[in-house]
Amino acid sequence: MEIDPFIFRLSIFILSIFIGYYVVWSVTPSLHTPLMSVTNAISSVIIVGAIIAGLAGNSDSDFTISNILGFLAISLAAVNIFGGFLVTQRMLQMYKKKKKDK
Amino acid sequence: MIMSANLSAIFYLISGVLFILALRGLSSPETSRQGNFFGILGMTIAITVTFLSIGSFSTGLIYVLIFLLIGGLIGAFIAYKIPMTAMPELVAGFHSLVGLSAVLVAISAFLNPEAFNLGSIGNIKLASLIEMSIGAAIGAITFSGSIIAFLKLQGIMSGSPITFRGQHLLNALLLILIVVLTYLLCSTQSSNFFWILLAISFLIGFLLIIPIGGADMPVVISMLNSYSGWAAAGIGFTLENSALIITGALVGSSGAILSYIMCKGMNRSFFNVILGGFGATEQSESSRDKEHRPVKSGNAEDAAFLMKNASSVIIVPGYGMAVAQAQHALREMVDTLKKNDIKVTYAIHPVAGRMPGHMNVLLAEANVPYDEVFELEEINNDFANADVAFVIGANDVTNPAAKSDPQSPIYGMPILDVEKCKSVLFVKRSLSPGYAGIDNDLFYKENTLMLFADAKKMTEEITKNL
Numbered sequence: 001m002e003i004d005p006f007i008f009r010l011s012i013f014i015l016s017i018f019i020g021y022y023v024v025w026s027v028t029p030s031l032h033t034p035l036m037s038v039t040n041a042i043s044s045v046i047i048v049g050a051i052i053a054g055l056a057g058n059s060d061s062d063f064t065i066s067n068i069l070g071f072l073a074i075s076l077a078a079v080n081i082f083g084g085f086l087v088t089q090r091m092l093q094m095y096k097k098k099k100k101d102k
Numbered sequence: 103m104i105m106s107a108n109l110s111a112i113f114y115l116i117s118g119v120l121f122i123l124a125l126r127g128l129s130s131p132e133t134s135r136q137g138n139f140f141g142i143l144g145m146t147i148a149i150t151v152t153f154l155s156i157g158s159f160s161t162g163l164i165y166v167l168i169f170l171l172i173g174g175l176i177g178a179f180i181a182y183k184i185p186m187t188a189m190p191e192l193v194a195g196f197h198s199l200v201g202l203s204a205v206l207v208a209i210s211a212f213l214n215p216e217a218f219n220l221g222s223i224g225n226i227k228l229a230s231l232i233e234m235s236i237g238a239a240i241g242a243i244t245f246s247g248s249i250i251a252f253l254k255l256q257g258i259m260s261g262s263p264i265t266f267r268g269q270h271l272l273n274a275l276l277l278i279l280i281v282v283l284t285y286l287l288c289s290t291q292s293s294n295f296f297w298i299l300l301a302i303s304f305l306i307g308f309l310l311i312i313p314i315g316g317a318d319m320p321v322v323i324s325m326l327n328s329y330s331g332w333a334a335a336g337i338g339f340t341l342e343n344s345a346l347i348i349t350g351a352l353v354g355s356s357g358a359i360l361s362y363i364m365c366k367g368m369n370r371s372f373f374n375v376i377l378g379g380f381g382a383t384e385q386s387e388s389s390r391d392k393e394h395r396p397v398k399s400g401n402a403e404d405a406a407f408l409m410k411n412a413s414s415v416i417i418v419p420g421y422g423m424a425v426a427q428a429q430h431a432l433r434e435m436v437d438t439l440k441k442n443d444i445k446v447t448y449a450i451h452p453v454a455g456r457m458p459g460h461m462n463v464l465l466a467e468a469n470v471p472y473d474e475v476f477e478l479e480e481i482n483n484d485f486a487n488a489d490v491a492f493v494i495g496a497n498d499v500t501n502p503a504a505k506s507d508p509q510s511p512i513y514g515m516p517i518l519d520v521e522k523c524k525s526v527l528f529v530k531r532s533l534s535p536g537y538a539g540i541d542n543d544l545f546y547k548e549n550t551l552m553l554f555a556d557a558k559k560m561t562e563e564i565t566k567n568l
Contacts, residue, residue, distance in 0.1 A: 037193055040196040
């Protein structure tokens with residue numbers, strides 16, 4: 001009997017939860033704010049679905065509601081991707097060690 | 103050229119792995135910047151592969167790029183302009199966007215299932231329909247919940263809890279209704295149930311967050327962070343996309359762990375926080391009597407004198423420092439102290455501020471080296487040997503009642519042992535009790551000096567007097 005592909009996706013999902021569990025526990029508490037902003041940015045990989053929705057179907061310029069919702073979702077996710085990664089970068093740049101010459 | 107489904111699946115897997123590395127990098131500040139780069143790379147791969155796998159470029163492509171650009175510019179602008187003190191609001195706002203885009207993608211897939219290989223309208227695959235409903239419902243809850251959190255953090259909405267009779271019963275009924283609606287949607291394929299499901303989910307997000315007070319925001323933000331992950335994972339199952347499933351699981355567990363850490367920092371159970379209403383209670387009789395006890399209050403000169411004669415000082419920052427934007431002034435004060443060969447360290451309570459790590463970011467912004475900043479368990483033993491504790495904008499996290507008074511609402515909460523210091527300086531605007539609505543015995547101690555002023559002004563004045 002064949003295994004439903006859903007089971008494979010479920011396996012990926014469950015194993016990723018475990019990976020997330022161990023990886024996040026090893027994040028140093030002083031970087032918890034950047035952790036939140038970067039998880040925000042990466043969860044916007046949902047833009048993949050938005051792009052598919054935006055480009056779905058027709059080749060002429062008649063857009064369905066489905067396309068338009070896709071466009072909107074692209075914008076929202078893009079705000080998050082650019083905003084999330086850049087603000088994380090900005091924060092991480094501020095974390096400095098004590099200067100040795102002092 | 104159209105990329106084969108197998109090849110693009112491999113690339114999605116690669117971007118999923120890069121996202122894991124992005125989080126892994128955050129285990130230390132040195133590797134964190136590289137981690138962020140991995141994240142950006144993973145995202146670039148995911149977006150590029152999506153374009154290549156669709157292949158047939160119609161006029162729609164131009165629109166996609168325009169909308170991508172508009173969003174990107176807005177995001178970049180916000181990222182450069184936002185002050186570090188506003189980080190909790192920003193994160194809450196960003197969560198709402200993830201939630202809303204999950205909802206939009208789910209609606210789009212529901213209206214045009216062929217484009218996503220999910221069947222046809224009125225005949226969508228059962229599994230996809232369930233995944234879609236879950237993704238859309240969690241997305242909607244994340245959206246409206248984050249909006250409320252944002253409004254509370256921004257001060258547009260009052261931070262005090264809004265409670266009413268039958269609140270929990272209503273929430274429970276609505277949650278059951280969601281399950282029922284999902285079942286009806288699957289058995290009838292009628293779009294009406296889908297719309298009602300969405301509307302109720304928006305309502306639940308709203309109702310879940312209004313009873314939760316301002317100082318519980320660290321838990322709320324972490325929780326919404328987690329939800330945004332589960333929403334993304336739900337959509338990932340619908341789209342059969344491993345990058346989304348991996349990311350959703352990572353973000354979901356990340357937010358859950360942060361919520362757990364925050365709850366532990368307050369010694370409260372997750373449900374206790376979520377049910378809300380904390381901090382709304384009136385002060386108890388006994389604490390009202392204490393109001394009349396004498397306190398010693400001083401000015402900047404007294405504080406400067408105390409610190410000048412100390413050999414070690416521990417700084418305890420709290421939300422008040424963020425409100426007064428006092429981090430730069432604080433850093434200048436510490437610089438002056440260090441010139442006088444006084445050892446200065448910072449002690450951070452896990453729930454100081456309005457989000458996990460809030461204080462650390464503000465201190466980093468003010469150029470405080472991160473190896474001078476310590477977490478509660480690292481530094482708590484040092485208070486007994488320190489000469490001065492300088493508490494700036496914190497209150498409840500130093501309250502000894504958490505250890506001594508079983509009647510206290512914060513009993514059992516881990517606190518910073520500020521009381522063990524030889525002398526304690528409290529920068530506070532007034533004697534008013536903290537968020538938990540309870541009096542702090544420390545204010546009335548023999549060796550405590552209260553500095554009633556705005557945190558920033560007081561710190562600047564102390565520096566002048568050093």
